[in-house]
Amino acid sequence: MKKENIPQDPSALDKFTKEVCYAVDSSGNYVTELSRGWEVKATALDVAWKDIEQRIAAARQKVLNKEASPLLFFMELRLMDAGIVSAYTGFWKWQVKRHLQPAVFEKLSEKKLQQYAAAFNVSITELKTMEVHEG
Amino acid sequence: MKVNFEHLQAAHCENGVTTNLLKTIGIRNMTEPMVFGIGSGLFFIYIPLLKINNGPAIAFRTQPGLIFKRTCKSLGIPVVRKKFSSKQEAEKFLMECLEQGHPVGCQVGVYYLSYFPKEYRFHFNAHNLIVYGREGDTFLVSDPVMENVTTLSAYELERVRFAKGALAPRGQVYYPKERRVITDDQIRKAIVTGVKRNVRDMLRIPGGFAGVKGIAYTGRKIKKWRDKLGPHKAGLYLAQLVRMQEEIGTGGGGFRYIYGAFLQQAHAFHPIDALMNISQTFTQAGDLWRTAAVQAAGIYKGRIGSQEDYNTMGDYLIEISEIERKAFEALSTIKWRS
Numbered sequence: 001m002k003k004e005n006i007p008q009d010p011s012a013l014d015k016f017t018k019e020v021c022y023a024v025d026s027s028g029n030y031v032t033e034l035s036r037g038w039e040v041k042a043t044a045l046d047v048a049w050k051d052i053e054q055r056i057a058a059a060r061q062k063v064l065n066k067e068a069s070p071l072l073f074f075m076e077l078r079l080m081d082a083g084i085v086s087a088y089t090g091f092w093k094w095q096v097k098r099h100l101q102p103a104v105f106e107k108l109s110e111k112k113l114q115q116y117a118a119a120f121n122v123s124i125t126e127l128k129t130m131e132v133h134e135g
Numbered sequence: 136m137k138v139n140f141e142h143l144q145a146a147h148c149e150n151g152v153t154t155n156l157l158k159t160i161g162i163r164n165m166t167e168p169m170v171f172g173i174g175s176g177l178f179f180i181y182i183p184l185l186k187i188n189n190g191p192a193i194a195f196r197t198q199p200g201l202i203f204k205r206t207c208k209s210l211g212i213p214v215v216r217k218k219f220s221s222k223q224e225a226e227k228f229l230m231e232c233l234e235q236g237h238p239v240g241c242q243v244g245v246y247y248l249s250y251f252p253k254e255y256r257f258h259f260n261a262h263n264l265i266v267y268g269r270e271g272d273t274f275l276v277s278d279p280v281m282e283n284v285t286t287l288s289a290y291e292l293e294r295v296r297f298a299k300g301a302l303a304p305r306g307q308v309y310y311p312k313e314r315r316v317i318t319d320d321q322i323r324k325a326i327v328t329g330v331k332r333n334v335r336d337m338l339r340i341p342g343g344f345a346g347v348k349g350i351a352y353t354g355r356k357i358k359k360w361r362d363k364l365g366p367h368k369a370g371l372y373l374a375q376l377v378r379m380q381e382e383i384g385t386g387g388g389g390f391r392y393i394y395g396a397f398l399q400q401a402h403a404f405h406p407i408d409a410l411m412n413i414s415q416t417f418t419q420a421g422d423l424w425r426t427a428a429v430q431a432a433g434i435y436k437g438r439i440g441s442q443e444d445y446n447t448m449g450d451y452l453i454e455i456s457e458i459e460r461k462a463f464e465a466l467s468t469i470k471w472r473s
Contacts, residue, residue: 044381
């Protein structure tokens with residue numbers, strides 16, 4: 001890539017930083033230059049987030065239909081798979097999967113609910129209702 | 136309390152942390168590309184079956200932690216590295232290091248990294264930063280991918296140092312143990328070691344998923360994605376490939392440009408003309424990676440999406456594989472004079 005071709009497109013980094021890019025100058029020597037971003041990868045990131053939003057909405061609907069417990073909603077919201085939830089809560093992965101069933105989830109003790117609430121950074125009420133208040 | 140420290144921005148976090156930590160022990164002539172090359176940072180792997188964020192697991196560089204480790208080893212610099220099971224112990228050790236005047240490299244997760252844009256905060260646990268001081272409840276942080284130094288509260292730092300999941304950092308800290316003077320001769324030898332190891336990793340790694348063979352393998356897979364996954368999911372997979380390739384920290388072109396820069400800088404230590412030519416080949420590879428990214432973007436934006444478009448995309452990777460194979464074969468035949 002030639003130095004003058006380093007893209008300077010708007011990106012999610014705009015308010016935070018610019019990033020270092022390596023490119024060659026007119027005499028063929030490698031130099032570094034700051035870049036605002038590149039539209040191609042900004043879109044890749046957008047595509048990933050749109051998918052996450054769809055997954056969150058689908059999970060919410062499943063919970064409302066009683067096909068899954070609120071755990072599913074929070075796993076999508078916090079981008080966590082069963083392995084990550086297990087690591088943060090101390091439950092086994094099979095327990096996490098079991099708690100995804102609404103009937104099992106409803107019988108969980110306060111203590112266990114608190115473990116999930118802490119991992120998702122919400123209160124127990126928020127955990128049960130899926131109403132999250134975040135700034 | 137603040138340790139004498141100079142923040143220098145880098146493309147990639149581990150390169151930057153290594154370069155900046157080496158400066159703290161008086162080694163000032165190690166640049167980001169040199170560290171990347173000596174640490175044999177260039178790689179490619181596509182791990183089938185494993186999913187990351189519901190997409191394919193693809194990496195363009197070597198395993199986290201190796202660049203620092205290999206660079207220090209090649210230059211004969213002793214390293215301190217420690218993991219912790221207790222958060223209190225981890226903070227205590229960090230404070231002791233700072234009191235002794237050592238800025239410290241920390242492995243962290245980015246999900247809770249408060250100064251990162253929300254859009255970038257996934258559960259990725261192999262980010263690196265340097266802590267160089269503490270004022271009250273606030274730690275002074277140098278994150279090499281940021282233009283300027285930043286801060287984290289004690290709680291925020293603890294949370295990112297003890298992020299959970301794959302590659303959990305477990306409070307890992309590391310730094311070069313003591314001041315060393317390194318000679319040009321040591322650097323010359325380190326360059327040869329770094330190049331030879333990278334040749335081995337890219338050309339001779341067993342199996343078909345990694346190295347230059349892995350790139351062609353991924354190209355062949357991509358051609359099947361449209362039928363196998365359906366257009367929506369195939370688009371997501373391609374977006375994930377582009378993110379791994381071009382995301383902040385790669386210097387562009389999936390680290391290929393940084394490697395090209397390394398070969399140019401290596402030429403100052405080993406005046407062999409072939410290094411300059413091979414550097415150009417890596418520039419060409421990086422350019423083609425970016426051309427492929429533009430093609431992928433056409434697909435995930437929905438502008439194009441026929442099977443022919445996926446074939447073109449796959450063929451780009453097969454072509455890149457061939458370019459990189461030739462480049463590393465050329466590197467493997469160099470007669471180093473030292």
